[in-house]
Amino acid sequence: MQLPFTGPWLLAPMEGVTEPCFRELVLERNPPDTLGGAFTEFVRVVSEALPAKTLRKHLGPRRFPQPVGLQLMGADLAALAETARRAEESGAPLIDLNFGCPAKGALRGCSGSDLLRDPVRLEQTVKAVKEAVESIPVTAKIRAGYDHANDVEILARAAEAGGADLLTVHCRTRAEFYSEAVEWERIARAVRAVSIPVCGNGGVRTHADLERMRAETGCSYVMVGQAALGDPWIFSGRSVGAAQAADFLVAYADLLAERSGTRPARVTGRLKQLLARWTAGGLVEDEERGEWLSERDPERTLVRLRAAMTA
Numbered sequence: 001m002q003l004p005f006t007g008p009w010l011l012a013p014m015e016g017v018t019e020p021c022f023r024e025l026v027l028e029r030n031p032p033d034t035l036g037g038a039f040t041e042f043v044r045v046v047s048e049a050l051p052a053k054t055l056r057k058h059l060g061p062r063r064f065p066q067p068v069g070l071q072l073m074g075a076d077l078a079a080l081a082e083t084a085r086r087a088e089e090s091g092a093p094l095i096d097l098n099f100g101c102p103a104k105g106a107l108r109g110c111s112g113s114d115l116l117r118d119p120v121r122l123e124q125t126v127k128a129v130k131e132a133v134e135s136i137p138v139t140a141k142i143r144a145g146y147d148h149a150n151d152v153e154i155l156a157r158a159a160e161a162g163g164a165d166l167l168t169v170h171c172r173t174r175a176e177f178y179s180e181a182v183e184w185e186r187i188a189r190a191v192r193a194v195s196i197p198v199c200g201n202g203g204v205r206t207h208a209d210l211e212r213m214r215a216e217t218g219c220s221y222v223m224v225g226q227a228a229l230g231d232p233w234i235f236s237g238r239s240v241g242a243a244q245a246a247d248f249l250v251a252y253a254d255l256l257a258e259r260s261g262t263r264p265a266r267v268t269g270r271l272k273q274l275l276a277r278w279t280a281g282g283l284v285e286d287e288e289r290g291e292w293l294s295e296r297d298p299e300r301t302l303v304r305l306r307a308a309m310t311a
């Protein structure tokens with residue numbers, strides 16, 4: 001099935017980060033021939049299908065040339081399938097299935113990375129969702145394995161056999177969590193094992209890494225997670241100044257406050273999540289990072305950012 005992505009690089013689903021406000025700002029700042037698509041945070045389906053209203057909230061109010069895939073995670077196949085059907089009806093351009101979440105809650109519910117130990121169940125999960133939707137692609141996102149990466153081919157083939165239209169391989173195993181070291185060769189192994197397109201993921205730090213991962217592994221798409229929190233322009237490779245970098249953060253704070261009435265303390269919490277990794281525009285020098293992060297007064301952080309916008 002034709003994938004709706006407009007370019008080769010994708011913004012990863014990140015819980016607590018890629019809600020509509022952050023996503024929109026990133027989508028706006030990267031042309032669609034570079035940043036080809038994004039994903040919602042994972043949406044957990046427990047024992048009942050989620051209402052369309054919840055799904056629409058995750059998809060957000062604005063549309064961009066790039067598709068935003070709705071990521072679902074769950075173990076109850078009937079509830080998952082019905083949620084996917086409702087998501088298609090609500091305008092989701094693509095459903096992504098999470099088989100990588102390492103959180104204990106996901107494991108207790110036999111979902112997320114737990115299914116890396118059960119390729120048969122993984123295949124059945126993809127199949128159930130694939131059969132529930134009519135005309136949108138279903139993609140699967142796995143880690144390279146649970147506690148070892150010996151079976152990445154088996155997992156990749158299970159997703160393909162279930163009918164996945166694209167497979168994203170986060171090259172760390174669940175046991176490796178978010179380790180610094182990454183082995184892209186595991187992505188290459190998945191590429192060789194299946195005939196569906198593969199999206200490589202894990203350890204991209206710079207714009208140049210995007211093309212390098214594609215060349216080294218043969219994957220068709222590359223997904224960026226953590227590095228996009230520090231440099232939202234990583235997809236286009238545009239180098240911005242401190243003023244533009246500060247403008248992003250102020251726009252993010254404004255949007256969070258106005259859109260969802262997020263309390264000032266929570267807004268700064270979200271800002272600090274980005275400031276902890278921020279590299280764009282030389283706005284946050286390493287020796288100043290501690291100072292930015294320890295600021296308790298939300299207003300003072302904003303005043304400092306606004307000053308940087310005009311400096």
Ligand SMILES: Cc1cc2nc3c(=O)[nH]c(=O)nc-3n(C[C@H](O)[C@H](O)[C@H](O)COP(=O)(O)O)c2cc1C
Nearest residue numbers: 012013014015041042098170202203204224225226
């Ligand atoms: C804060 C955070 C939240 C995440 N939430 C999700 C999620 O909701 N769904 C998912 O499939 N992966 C999630 N991930 C994993 C990322 O999508 C990605 O696979 C991982 O960060 C590896 O890519 P990177 O090395 O470029 O960061 C999350 C990662 C981070 C850092």
